[in-house]
Amino acid sequence: MTDPVRPPLLLDAISARYADLSESLRAAADYVAAHRVEVATRSLRAVAGASGVSPASYSRLARALGFEGYEALRDQARAEIESRLDSFPDKARRLRDDPDRPLLPRQVKACTANIEAxxxxxxxxxxxxxxxxxxxxxxxxxxxxxxxxxxxxxxxxxxxxxxxxxxxxxxxxxxxxxxxxxxxxxxxxxxxxxxxxxxxxxxxxxxxxxxxxxxxxxxxxxxxxxxxxxxxxxxxxxxxxxxxxxxxxxxxxxxxxxxxxxxxxxxxxxxxxxxxxxxxxxxxxxxxxxxxxxxxx
Structure with missing residues (x-):
């Protein structure tokens, strides 16, 4: 059985495709990038009303960013918001609680990936x-x-x-x-x-x-x-x-x-x-x- 395809990170997807988006889709993308909590927690109708961008534009944006539809985009927003709830102290605590995993290889791997990207x-x-x-x-x-x-x-x-x-x-x-x-x-x-x-x-x-x-x-x-x-x-x-x-x-x-x-x-x-x-x-x-x-x- 093959692994499921991991959905793209919202901001990565927006950054990669922003230059190719139409004016209306850029407006939708700008709102998504700046208001992920609202996108994750409110209905499409509410998001469209707050941003002044039509619901249809958000649906087209979702597909342009590589999602099956707006609901998939919203699910990704929810997942990212949940993952970002960790504070700096929370992340520091994980380092303290995981002393058996050498940090240097993980740091080098992350930095190398960032540079190659x-x-x-x-x-x-x-x-x-x-x-x-x-x-x-x-x-x-x-x-x-x-x-x-x-x-x-x-x-x-x-x-x-x-x-x-x-x-x-x-x-x-x-x-x-x-x-x-x-x-x-x-x-x-x-x-x-x-x-x-x-x-x-x-x-x-x-x-x-x-x-x-x-x-x-x-x-x-x-x-x-x-x-x-x-x-x-x-x-x-x-x-x-x-x-x-x-x-x-x-x-x-x-x-x-x-x-x-x-x-x-x-x-x-x-x-x-x-x-x-x-x-x-x-x-x-x-x-x-x-x-x-x-x-x-």
Whole structure:
């Protein structure tokens, strides 16, 4: 007997097919992504009334996402809501209560799967377009809060090697407002955020949209508030046996993007890297002789 086919996760299915949906089906998909509790617990008529989208559109959406019908989609929403009821302490308790299962193999397996999934989840053409946008922007502001703050800091640090146009918002005593002030259509904002989404990340999206700046969002779900405002959206996986989300795929994604930007920076970028390396040497930033060496230009 063959195993039954596992239904797709709602947000994965929406993310994979969103670009191919009609306007009405996108409206239905947006509601499903943002209101899974309502979809799981209320009737189709009630969901349609609350969202302003026809019941027929929800039925078509279900089939477009790979479900047999709306009831199957709703069953999946119920299953996902039940699985998400575990809090961070609940997940931590399971780690404590399961000491005989080595964690390292499970962590490596989850992170490897997340990274390999980038090849299917990330559109190469969109990534190239995002790199072109960032390479030509007058100014690039990087935003990350809570668990994403360290990753945003790392991206800003790497960008500082080859460009002086990047800044990190709201870090080291600086205000978010100071970084976002003066944004315009010639500028770009990168927002990194994972569930539970930081309020300041959502506010940054709103500020960038008001200013007309180009917006790049790196997140884990179609449910990220304000995702519809993004010019470039990169939804990737964060599965982990830990009580927290994994940033392994996020790191690979931003390092890839950084490499693409260095290639676009050309001789000016190489000259900037030489200058930064020399300044690091003069300031004695690195222990011993660890400062990166470059051949003479």
């Amino acid at each position: 980038l090849l299917a989840d990330i559109d190469p053409a969109e990534l190239e377009a995002a790199a072109d946008c960032l390479a030509t922007a007058r100014r690039v502001v990087v935003v990350g809060a809570l668990g994403s703050a360290g990753v945003a800091h790392y991206l800003s640090y790497m960008a500082g090697w080859f460009s002086d146009r990047w800044c990190l918002a709201g870090q080291d005593g600086a205000t978010m407002a100071g970084a976002l002030a003066g944004l315009g259509p010639q500028d770009a904002v990168i927002v990194i955020s994972k569930a539970p989404y930081a309020r300041r990340a959502v506010k940054a999206v709103e500020a960038a949209a008001r200013a007309g700046a180009r917006l790049v969002v790196l997140t884990d779900s179609h449910a990220f508030p304000g995702l519809a405002r993004a010019d470039f959206r990169f939804i990737h996986r964060i599965d982990s046996p830990q009580f927290f989300s994994s940033y392994a795929a996020t790191l690979v994604l931003i390092e890839t993007l950084t490499g693409m930007l260095v290639a676009r920076a050309g001789p000016a970028g190489e000259a900037r890297i030489r200058t930064v390396a020399e300044q690091n040497r003069l300031l004695d930033e690195f222990a011993g002789d660890e400062c990166p060496a470059f051949p003479p230009s």
